[in-house]
Amino acid sequence: MNPISAFTATSLYHLRKGTVLKEITLQGYTLKIIAAEFCLWILAEWPQGGQIAFKAAYAANDHLEVESIEETDAIEIALKGTTVAIKVTIVKPDAHKPIFGFKTVLTxxxxxxVPYWPRDIMPLYNNGKTQNTKGTIHAAQVGTRSGLLFFSLEQPHIGSVFYFQDLGSLQKYCEHTETSAGDLVGGSWPELGMKLPVTTKEKPLKAGEEYIISDAYVLLSNVVPNDNYQVSQQFINHLADIYLLLPHPDTQYHDWPDMLSKGLNDLETHKGCWQFADGRSYLNAYVSDYKTPPESMVQLAVLLPLMDYDRWSGENHCPVIETLHNGLENFFDKRLGTIARWLPAKTDDLDRSEEQKKLDIMDSWYLHHPLLNLSRLAIDGDDVAKKLLLDSIEYVINVAHHFDYSWPVFYNMATLEVIKAETEEGQGGEKDVPGAYAHLMIQVWQLTGNKKYFDEAVTAARKLDGLGFDIFYQANNTAFSAGALLRLYKETKDELFLNLSYLCIAGILKNVQLWDCNYGNAKHYPTYFAIYPLKDAPYTAAYEEQEVFAGIHMFLKEADGMDEILPSVRLLLAELVKHVINRVSYYYPPRLPKEVLATKSEIKMGEIDPNLWVALEDLQDGWVPSGQVGQEVYGAGIAFGIVPRQFYKIEAAGFMVFTEYPACEHKVGKNTLSFYTRGDSQLNFRMAILPLKDKLPAKITVTGITAGLAKESITPKTGTSATYTDYTLRGDSHLTIKW
Incomplete structure (x- = not known):
């Protein structure tokens, strides 16, 4: 028997004695709307028995009278007590799926x-008690991520529930009370669901004001997932089902080529971005942080996107590329036989303020990251990168064998002594590192043709078997792991690797923010589909978002032509790319009011130049200043990564094409460009046609073919910009531009 609170016990008592106001059928399920003293409940009943109650209205120690019930496309119920007036709207938003929604407005x-607010979900046994139920919570909100809860009811064994709160609807509540919408949705069995933020006497809810206090979508299922792979795939599918019902914020066209130009100039000329050491110039990790030695990851994190842009543009950025490239060899530590994190000549400058800032102490993911970037350079024909990579690879393999492909958080590179075994007690080490290692080994196999590296990739990837959402340690590693695992599936046809790739994608989607904060400082920057760098990070981070963006492009490229890929994966990942492009320019301080930036005393690393087009590391919850970690030079690759992937140039025609969704299969004819856009035809994205110099060709036509639909002519949006032509297009379409 589960212990329960007095509130739950009282609620159960009144629920059993409540009045059924309405009964609704929902794809074989029954919904009973019940008025029960101080609550209004929606009781969901499964066809085979079993019930879960969802609290749509609550008035503490009050008695709610039903003033009216109106039914059109929705059911609207007005309630009145001595303390509040409440309106509840209940909808069935999808005619083909067992989903219902309810929105609650409190006056x-x-x-x-609000000193306390009870959670709003009670699982019930057939006798109407919650104490004797059992279930598993698969996913719940952490911090300011999406307000979701995914759980199975296993006693009785009836199915599962995917519950989603659109926390953006709480904007007025949070703004007036100066509270956060973080950590609201979750609970411990059997008291589940959402609670409201606690208020203070200085910031109460105001009399006579209407506040949305719940905006929920509930998807019912008769399936209890049997393993982590079923959990991850149900999670992705259910999230996509709910996503299609959510109000999505409008996106804007951002002038990424212009921001890139400003960022490149500042990167080249701002002295705070550079330091001189061991006879060469190196990028700082953070602006004006001269105390920390140069890092290999930092140099390569900027060099790779810059080279991507260099190839795309056909221009010559050799001064910066050459400077970064020339310093790479100095990171090879002959004593250890591998590329090191810190410049060996400057390790005496490590201040030992953090575990990794001590001699020979390695953060496990950090060993592989610079080598992955070296492998990409090597595959592109860079001999220096190839030598550094191959000279390091045996050390990396020895470390993997020593730890049996299960890496701790920190270890000593010289002795392989474990310094920190687990992220938290009982949580294990950096669980997605086997995926990063497999990615590296696949790259080396491609480079050398030596099958031993492919076998290493397979062995490491199998170590991920059995992990759930905990596979996610760091977002960028998990994203690149997803692509590597998909590649292994394509090579071996072993479905384990396909399932593991979905597990990685689910881990990423669990760690995004599918709501717009829009209170406090966050009124000045969008947060929709923000990606968190770690599973418990309190802020989003520029570099990890940029890398997830690149990793998702890699995954989708691997997925091309694979009919077995879940449609929900294609839908959500295309939307992720779209919203990353819409959001991440706000990491640049010139895009933000100065009053939302951290002050000098709040900045952990270096300093912030508010006029510098170099990204802040962190964007925070609306009540917290951003940039507290610092202004990260290694995040300077944002624009260099976006422009080559989202803009396609037609030099001969004098224009380029921007798409929010990932696009591929570009084919240029005499006066045509055709290409395919990924995503799902149920959703739209923006395309812009921009002149390369002065103006666009006199006549441009756009046609599109979407699966199952006839060819259609696409006209520009009305009120389109004078500097570009703007279109709204369907995902999963073949497009042709003619001039």
């Missing part, structure tokens, strides 16, 4: 405090 009758 206090006096300036009201």
């Amino acid at each position: 206090p009758l006096f300036d009201m405090l």
Whole structure:
């Protein structure tokens, strides 16, 4: 028997005695709307028995009277008590799936405090009790990520529930009370669901004001997932089903080529971005942080996107590329036989303030990351990168064998002594590192043709078997792992690797923010589909978002032509790319008001130049200043990564094409460009046609063919910009531009 709170016990008592106001059928399920003293409940009943109650309205220690019930496309119920007036709207938003939604608007009758708010879901047994139920919570909100809860009811064994709160609807509540919408959705069995933020007497809810306090979507299922792979795939599919129902914020066209030009100039000329050491110039990790020695990851994190842009543009950025490239060899530590994190000549400068800032102490993912970038250079024909990579690879393999492909958090590179075994007690080490290692080994196999590296990739990837959402340690590693695992599936046809790739994708999607904060400082920057760098990070981070963006492009490229890929994966990942492009320019301080930036005393690393087009590391919850970690030079690759992937140039025609969704299969004819856009035809994205110099060709036509639909002519959006032509297009389409 589960212990329960007095509130739950009282609620159960009144629920059993409540009045059924309405009964609704929902794809074989039954929904009963029940007025029960101080609550209004939606009782969901499974066809085979079993019930879960969802609290749509609550008034503490009050008695709610039903004032009216109106039914059109939705059911609208007005309730009144001595403390509040409440309106509840209940909808069935999808005619083909067992999904219902409810929105609750509360109007206090006096300036009201919220010192406590009970959660809003009670699983029930057939006798109407919650104490004797059992279930598993598969996913819940962490921090300011999406307000979701995914759980199975296993006693009785009836199915699962995917519950989603659109927390953006709480904007007015949070703004007036100066509270956060973080950590609201979750709970411990059997008291589940959402609670409201606690208010203070200085910031109460205001009398007579309407506040949305719940905006929920609930998907019911009769399936109890049997393993982590079923959990991850159900999670992705259910999230996609709910995503199609959510209101999505409008995106804007951002002038990425212009921001890139500004960023490149600042990167080249701002002295705070550079330091001189061991006879060469190196990028700082953070602006004006001269105390920390140069890092290999930092140099390569900027060099690779810059080279991507260099190839795309056909221009010559050799001064910066050459400077970064020339310093790479100095990171090879002959004592250890591998590329090191810190410049060996400057390790005496390590201040030992953090574990990794001590001699020979390695953060496990960090060993592989610079080598992955070296492998990409080597595959492109860079002999220096190839030598550094191959000279390091045996050390990397020895480390993998020593730890049996299960890496700790920190270890000593010289002795392989474990310094920190687990992220938290009982949580294990850096669980996605086997995927990063497999990615590296696949790259080396491609470079050398030596099958031993492919075999290493397979062995490491199998170590991920059995992990759930905990596979996610760091977002960029998990994203690149997904692509590597998909590649292994294509090479071996072993479905384990396809399932593991979905597990990685689910881990990423669990760690995004599918709501717009829009309170406090966050009124000045969008947060929709923000990607968190770690599973418990309190902020989003520029570099990890840029790398996830690149990793998702890699995954989708691997997925081309694979009919077995879940449609929900294609849908959500295309939307992720679209919203990354819409959001991440706000990491640049010139895009933000100065008052939202961290002050000098709040900055951990270096300093912030608010006029510098170099990204802040962190964007925070609306009540916290951003840039507290610092202004990260290694995040300077954002624009260099976006422009080559989202803009396609037609030099002969004098224009380029920007798409928010990933596009591929570009084919240029005498006066045509055709290409395919990924994503799903149920959703739209923006395309812009921009002149390379002065103006666009006199006549441009756009046609599109979407699966199952006839060819259609696509006209520009009305009120389109004077500097570009703007279109709205369907995903999963073949497009032709003619001039």
